[in-house]
Amino acid sequence: FNIVVLPGDGVGPEVALAAQRVLTCIGDIYGHRFDFTEHLIGGAAIDAVGESLPEETKAACIASDAVLLGAVGGPKWDGAPVRPEQGLLAIRKAMGLYANLRPLQVSPVLAHRSPLKKEIVEGVDLIVFRELTSGVYFGERTRTETSASDLCVYTVEEIERVARAAFQAAEQRRGKVTSVDKANVMETSRLWREVVTRIHAEEYPQITLEHALVDSMAMHLIRKPRDYDVILTENMFGDILSDEISVLGGSIGLLPSASLGANGPGLFEPIHGSAPDIAGQDLANPVGMVLSAAMMLRHSFQLEDEADSIEAAVAAVLASGAVTADLGGALGTVSATRAIVDAIR
Amino acid sequence: FNIVVLPGDGVGPEVALAAQRVLTCIGDIYGHRFDFTEHLIGGAAIDAVGESLPEETKAACIASDAVLLGAVGGPKWDGAPVRPEQGLLAIRKAMGLYANLRPLQVSPVLAHRSPLKKEIVEGVDLIVFRELTSGVYFGERTRTETSASDLCVYTVEEIERVARAAFQAAEQRRGKVTSVDKANVMETSRLWREVVTRIHAEEYPQITLEHALVDSMAMHLIRKPRDYDVILTENMFGDILSDEISVLGGSIGLLPSASLGANGPGLFEPIHGSAPDIAGQDLANPVGMVLSAAMMLRHSFQLEDEADSIEAAVAAVLASGAVTADLGGALGTVSATRAIVDAIR
Ligand SMILES: CC(C)[C@H](C(=O)O)[C@@H](O)C(=O)O
Ligand SMILES: CC(C)[C@H](C(=O)O)[C@@H](O)C(=O)O
Numbered sequence: 056f057n058i059v060v061l062p063g064d065g066v067g068p069e070v071a072l073a074a075q076r077v078l079t080c081i082g083d084i085y086g087h088r089f090d091f092t093e094h095l096i097g098g099a100a101i102d103a104v105g106e107s108l109p110e111e112t113k114a115a116c117i118a119s120d121a122v123l124l125g126a127v128g129g130p131k132w133d134g135a136p137v138r139p140e141q142g143l144l145a146i147r148k149a150m151g152l153y154a155n156l157r158p159l160q161v162s163p164v165l166a167h168r169s170p171l172k173k174e175i176v177e178g179v180d181l182i183v184f185r186e187l188t189s190g191v192y193f194g195e196r197t198r199t200e201t202s203a204s205d206l207c208v209y210t211v212e213e214i215e216r217v218a219r220a221a222f223q224a225a226e227q228r229r230g231k232v233t234s235v236d237k238a239n240v241m242e243t244s245r246l247w248r249e250v251v252t253r254i255h256a257e258e259y260p261q262i263t264l265e266h267a268l269v270d271s272m273a274m275h276l277i278r279k280p281r282d283y284d285v286i287l288t289e290n291m292f293g294d295i296l297s298d299e300i301s302v303l304g305g306s307i308g309l310l311p312s313a314s315l316g317a318n319g320p321g322l323f324e325p326i327h328g329s330a331p332d333i334a335g336q337d338l339a340n341p342v343g344m345v346l347s348a349a350m351m352l353r354h355s356f357q358l359e360d361e362a363d364s365i366e367a368a369v370a371a372v373l374a375s376g377a378v379t380a381d382l383g384g385a386l387g388t389v390s391a392t393r394a395i396v397d398a399i400r
Numbered sequence: 401f402n403i404v405v406l407p408g409d410g411v412g413p414e415v416a417l418a419a420q421r422v423l424t425c426i427g428d429i430y431g432h433r434f435d436f437t438e439h440l441i442g443g444a445a446i447d448a449v450g451e452s453l454p455e456e457t458k459a460a461c462i463a464s465d466a467v468l469l470g471a472v473g474g475p476k477w478d479g480a481p482v483r484p485e486q487g488l489l490a491i492r493k494a495m496g497l498y499a500n501l502r503p504l505q506v507s508p509v510l511a512h513r514s515p516l517k518k519e520i521v522e523g524v525d526l527i528v529f530r531e532l533t534s535g536v537y538f539g540e541r542t543r544t545e546t547s548a549s550d551l552c553v554y555t556v557e558e559i560e561r562v563a564r565a566a567f568q569a570a571e572q573r574r575g576k577v578t579s580v581d582k583a584n585v586m587e588t589s590r591l592w593r594e595v596v597t598r599i600h601a602e603e604y605p606q607i608t609l610e611h612a613l614v615d616s617m618a619m620h621l622i623r624k625p626r627d628y629d630v631i632l633t634e635n636m637f638g639d640i641l642s643d644e645i646s647v648l649g650g651s652i653g654l655l656p657s658a659s660l661g662a663n664g665p666g667l668f669e670p671i672h673g674s675a676p677d678i679a680g681q682d683l684a685n686p687v688g689m690v691l692s693a694a695m696m697l698r699h700s701f702q703l704e705d706e707a708d709s710i711e712a713a714v715a716a717v718l719a720s721g722a723v724t725a726d727l728g729g730a731l732g733t734v735s736a737t738r739a740i741v742d743a744i745r
Contacts, residue, residue, distance in 0.1 A: 128584065170520050170622050191552065196587035200558045202555040203591035207536065210547040218710045237636070239473065242541035246548035272672075273644035274652065277515050277622065291582070295640060299618035307619065328616075 059119040060091050064098040065329025066339035067125020073341030073392040074348040081361050097139035099178045107142030121355040124324035129331040132264030151316035154220040155185040157297045161304045164374045166303030181283040184221040187291025189213045192290045209243045214250040221287035222259040231263040235272045235288035306381040308340030311347035323347040337387035341380040341385045368398035403661040404464040405436050409443040410674025411684035412470020417449025418686030425741045426706050435644040442472025442484035450634040452487030464698040469669035474676040496661035498532040502642045506649045507659040509719045513650030521648050526628040534558045535633045554588045559595040559611040567604040567633035576608040580617045580633035652725040653685030656692035666700045668692040684734035713743035
């Protein structure tokens with residue numbers, strides 16, 4: 056398997072290395088060969104070649120079997136003419152990664168570390184399907200002396216394809232989709248609600264569909280997170296809501312994501328960002344990145360057993376208390392990764 | 401004082417009545433005369449006269465000393481050609497109410513009812529300044545067979561005036577403003593950040609200003625809500641974040657808001673919506689509306705003692721356990737209101 060690794064900025068390189076170690080171990084055990092090729096993205100690419108997504112990186116990603124991304128961004132590039140994040144948005148668009156999957160399971164061992172009460176978060180098991188290649192992220196922008204604007208656009212087709220992905224996931228899960236919009240204000244949200252309602256009626260009538268407004272959803276996700284199974288939403292709302300719930304399981308450092316397109320390679324990255332304050336200090340939690348690698352095995356390579364093996368090892372290590380500082384532990388990135396590798400063995 | 405009351409839909413009329421009872425009691429004690437005139441808005445206006453904000457309501461609001469609003473909206477008008485919410489947006493715009501103030505104090509008596517752990521929410525005391533008359537709420541919308549769009553626009557002047565309001569509030573509080581945007585993606589956010597930074601440097605250098613991205617803010621508000629004093633943000637982000645934190649104090653039914661313009665009357669409404677499921681059953685918590693009336697006394701009429709008296713009465717009643725069902729109590733709207741009136745007396 057030909058895997059492109061984009062370490063990126065901040066803690067990105069450290070966690071990207073952790074994922075490679077774990078995958079190499081899986082390869083040894085199950086007899087697969089994972090070839091890793093590193094390429095530049097984000098601030099690292101700006102520093103090296105002056106652009107956040109070099110052509111060469113883009114071409115390598117598109118030609119790969121899957122992409123692992125660490126993180127991009129940091130205050131270092133705050134005033135820069137090119138922003139690291141542009142590279143991330145550009146690679147999502149170039150690879151056509153319209154569905155961003157962000158699963159959240161609250162581990163019983165870590166529920167006590169949640170800011171929410173144990174009885175509210177225990178047993179949470181949901182997945183956010185965030186539309187990733189449209190909306191206000193990719194609309195036209197204007198700027199004058201006295202004003203600025205951003206355009207949010209959605210087409211029927213863009214809504215249909217991510218809705219189908221969410222309904223299909225719900226079929227394999229508890230059979231419920233909660234679609235989130237702001238239909239009492241936004242025209243794109245009214246279209247969103249219509250299209251999701253139609254796809255449901257025509258293609259997935261056996262799934263339970265409910266609609267929620269983004270403001271009340273932001274509230275309900277804290278009050279009763281266990282009520283949700285699959286959450287389907289547009290790009291910006293998905294960004295906000297998935298970050299909101301990222302702390303429910305005790306640390307954002309635990310959470311993986313998968314970004315998938317129609318066909319072609321997927322991109323796998325932890326939810327946490329570049330965390331420049333702890334970069335280069337062997338402090339980052341490798342679990343989010345390692346679980347992203349497991350999602351890669353499952354979604355891109357159909358290697359179910361191998362993915363299960365990583366997830367079981369992570370669960371065992373978390374239960375044993377061999378964790379990084381964000382979870383109150385004493386391990387560094389390297390030793391926490393070693394604990395996972397040992398558990399797989 | 402000439403007060404326009406807009407009861408609106410759902411539980412709106414019940415809580416609007418509660419506020420009038422409390423104000424009448426305050427008037428008796430302190431020797432003020434509050435004249436209340438009811439007008440139609442929202443679904444109630446659509447049912448009666450076919451539009452969500454009749455001209456006559458608009459004119460009465462503009463000519464008043466202050467406006468009390470219950471709530472608008474409900475599933476009854478879901479398919480309707482005119483939406484109740486349009487009336488709310490139109491009156492905010494017509495009255496020029498650019499600053500929406502949403503204070504949140506977690507009462508020690510109720511901290512245990514929060515979905516968050518007591519040690520995280522205890523002592524929270526913050527206020528959101530949400531821009532209320534611009535952004536995606538009021539931009540151009542388009543709709544074709546195959547797509548839809550919403551335009552988010554901000555002018556320098558729109559940002560300046562709400563920023564000044566937030567900095568002024570911070571001067572009277574703990575001296576810190578957290579400005580929330582999505583400057584790594586949106587052009588309006590980059591303008592927002594520039595203007596807020598400039599107003600701070602030129603006019604309020606003694607205030608501590610920090611910038612946060614809306615996604616990480618959605619997370620931090622759950623992890624460490626006590627860190628915040630004044631939160632300043634644009635219309636849509638303010639809608640989402642203020643609803644998110646509305647449950648921190650135990651019930652959204654407790655929370656008031658004030659919407660203020662440059663001069664002219666303000667509008668005061670609880671954060672909770674029309675709650676159609678419990679409407680007309682004497683179940684709604686009157687506290688959010690009653691505290692909104694206290695904000696009216698303070699912000700529109702400079703009646704500090706009278707506002708304090710309402711707030712002290714509410715605190716006493718909450719401490720005594722004389723509360724509605726949303727707080728686990730046995731009182732109805734009417735008897736909970738009576739308890740507040742008795743406490744004032
Ligand atoms: C870095 C930023 C542009 C990005 C986004 O908003 O999509 C990040 O927050 C994410 O969620 O992956
Ligand atoms: C009813 C709706 C249009 C409104 C808004 O989004 O502003 C409400 O959610 C609010 O926060 O006052």
